[in-house]
Amino acid sequence: MLIVVALWDGSARFSELGRQVEGISQKMLTQTLRGLERDGLVRRTVHPEVPVRVEYELTEAGRTLREPLRALQEWAITYLSDITESQEAYDSAR
Structure with missing residues (x-):
């Protein structure tokens, strides 16, 4: 989803x-x-130029992902240290 962002x-x-x-x-x-x-989340537009120029943009449906992805980003930032700590504990136990 980094491309959407x-x-x-x-x-x-x-x-x-x-x-x-x-x-x-x-x-x-x-x-x-x-x-x-x-x-249907991204629109590809080809501009008939020399050289050909191709652009990508979000569709209306693609733009609706903004808030859910922002919430996921905030969650990841909030819990990153907890996740890292859990991963280290898990790896140490193995």
């Missing part, structure tokens, strides 16, 4: 998304964008 402020080109989503390969970015487009 990267598109919150408007449209972006493929290369911009690749820079914003750290560590994602071109293949995975392509597959993820295609899936989000298929699901």
Whole structure:
């Protein structure tokens, strides 16, 4: 869902998304964008220019994810230390 977050402020080109989503390969970015487009969450617009310019933006349905994802982000920030502590305790017990 990092791609959805990267598109919150408007449209972006493929290369911009690749820079914003750290560590994602071109293949995975392509597959993820295609899936989000298929699901109706992202719109792909091809501008007939030379060279061709392709932009991605959230659809109305995609924009509705903003609040649930923000809540998940806040939850993760709040409980990160608890999760890390639990992981360390679990790993030590093994």
